Amino acid sequence: MKKKLLMSTLLLSLGSASAANLTVFAAASLTDAFAEIGQAFDAKTGHTTRFQFAGSQALRTQLDHGARADVYASANNAQFDPLVKSGLVTAGQPFLSNRLAVIAPKNNAKVQTLADLSKPGLKLVIADKAVPVGDYTRRMISAIDKSGAYGQDFSGQFLKNVVSEEPNVRQVALKVQLGEADAAVVYSSDVTPALRPNVRVITLPTRFNQSASYPIGTLKDAASPEAAQAFVKFVLSGEGQAILKKWGFLKPQ
Amino acid sequence: MPGVPLALSALLVVFLVLPVLALLLRGLNAQFLPTLLGPVVLDALRISLLTTSCTMVLTVLLGTPVAWLLARYDFPGKTALDTLLDLPIVLPPVVAGVGLLLAFGRSGLLGAPLELAGISVAFSPAAVVLAQLFVAAPFYLRTAKAGFMAVDRDVEDAARTDGADRWTVFRYITWPLASAFLLEGLVLTWARALGEFGATILFAGSLQGRTRTITLAIYSALESDLAPALVLSAVMVLVAFTVLAVVRRLGSLHTPR
Numbered sequence: 190m191k192k193k194l195l196m197s198t199l200l201l202s203l204g205s206a207s208a209a210n211l212t213v214f215a216a217a218s219l220t221d222a223f224a225e226i227g228q229a230f231d232a233k234t235g236h237t238t239r240f241q242f243a244g245s246q247a248l249r250t251q252l253d254h255g256a257r258a259d260v261y262a263s264a265n266n267a268q269f270d271p272l273v274k275s276g277l278v279t280a281g282q283p284f285l286s287n288r289l290a291v292i293a294p295k296n297n298a299k300v301q302t303l304a305d306l307s308k309p310g311l312k313l314v315i316a317d318k319a320v321p322v323g324d325y326t327r328r329m330i331s332a333i334d335k336s337g338a339y340g341q342d343f344s345g346q347f348l349k350n351v352v353s354e355e356p357n358v359r360q361v362a363l364k365v366q367l368g369e370a371d372a373a374v375v376y377s378s379d380v381t382p383a384l385r386p387n388v389r390v391i392t393l394p395t396r397f398n399q400s401a402s403y404p405i406g407t408l409k410d411a412a413s414p415e416a417a418q419a420f421v422k423f424v425l426s427g428e429g430q431a432i433l434k435k436w437g438f439l440k441p442q
Numbered sequence: 443m444p445g446v447p448l449a450l451s452a453l454l455v456v457f458l459v460l461p462v463l464a465l466l467l468r469g470l471n472a473q474f475l476p477t478l479l480g481p482v483v484l485d486a487l488r489i490s491l492l493t494t495s496c497t498m499v500l501t502v503l504l505g506t507p508v509a510w511l512l513a514r515y516d517f518p519g520k521t522a523l524d525t526l527l528d529l530p531i532v533l534p535p536v537v538a539g540v541g542l543l544l545a546f547g548r549s550g551l552l553g554a555p556l557e558l559a560g561i562s563v564a565f566s567p568a569a570v571v572l573a574q575l576f577v578a579a580p581f582y583l584r585t586a587k588a589g590f591m592a593v594d595r596d597v598e599d600a601a602r603t604d605g606a607d608r609w610t611v612f613r614y615i616t617w618p619l620a621s622a623f624l625l626e627g628l629v630l631t632w633a634r635a636l637g638e639f640g641a642t643i644l645f646a647g648s649l650q651g652r653t654r655t656i657t658l659a660i661y662s663a664l665e666s667d668l669a670p671a672l673v674l675s676a677v678m679v680l681v682a683f684t685v686l687a688v689v690r691r692l693g694s695l696h697t698p699r
Contacts, residue, residue, distance in 0.1 A: 247664075250664055312562075312565060314565075314647065317648070317662055319662070351649065352565035352566075352647055352649060352652075352653075353565050353646075353647025353648055353649050353653065354647075354648055354649055354650070354662075355647070355648065356643075356648070356661065356662065364647075367543060367547065367549065368547070368548055368549035369543065369547050369548050369549070369564050369565070
């Protein structure tokens, strides 16, 4: 009896000692969904999770230069795999997929269809080519180019209309929300309830759309590896996936 | 020499100098010249030179009369105006960017009339200039005003009694006497304009060869290709050092001996 009591006290004290402070680096597009996942995770486990959201390429640079984190969730493999290769991140796994969306301000009718994006004199805002969504955007326009659906030099005209290449996807969306861009390319999950009243989504045929696969993994020298793994597991669990679905993300492929 | 202050001073000096040294060590490598001549760096240098030059011209043209009026005349509300004109110095640049966007952006206060006139400011090199002018011109205003106030009014009055008109007095008396101050203010303004980041990225965006200045290029290069970022950073260190040396020299010109 006494032994049992001792054991359970020990377990309890271990339990409270393992309430960890968790730092998660996550792609800017995950801002809303991961904030909610963090709350649910903390409530369930007693951990305290903090997030740093930015363009995946910025987070990768920071991790490369010694930023401390426990978990890294990137919006593409190009900004994730090098960290695995250099041994900073343990092998990751895809936890969701995302699609592109072309958006325009609600009160600005300059862009009605995809073909309009190559009309001269437009102001388009996209992400820098190092940003995952900027990479997917360029793949999208070259797919359109290849199909020949909107003329010979669609991508040339499109890129001529680009007035800014932003450091992360939320900055891209912001420029449309403020009405300063005629159209922009973001993820479909970026059309959040906060953005929806201000924007129109322009139809993007599936054959031109790009599938973005997001990997997640724990850092090799995470301060609390168990909590980090628990977070990844939670994101992959039914509960985590339900929250991601609610914010417009798709199942991993 | 006393030991403790010496040790503490050494600590601070090392702390302040070390990052600068690190930048130069990493930036001034064998790749310096080839990278400097690459399109990313050249475009950024060109945009920065072009926009800061425009900012300088506008600052002198618009700032000098304001500074002169503020130094020479009293009027109701002068203190309030003075404070307002200093505001951009303490305002965070990002806030300045939001303000510029809300004022001159397409859906901003002046957006509709500007649009009608066929002028669209945001995301253009003009937006870079406006962002720089907003955050940097107050530095010129302050020093120029101090310069005009330091000019001996008796000398001006003497010239006037000898028959010089107002412009001649300004051109041949006030301007030369205040010029060390004006130059110092201009150099400070230029340095601030060159380093502008927050207001520019919000109001002008970031596009290579159009609105991507040196600071924006460093920021964007850091996220993909470190080499241009390091070269540009080293260039900025050298430029900053030269600017400070010039200001120091100008400062010694107008301090009373």
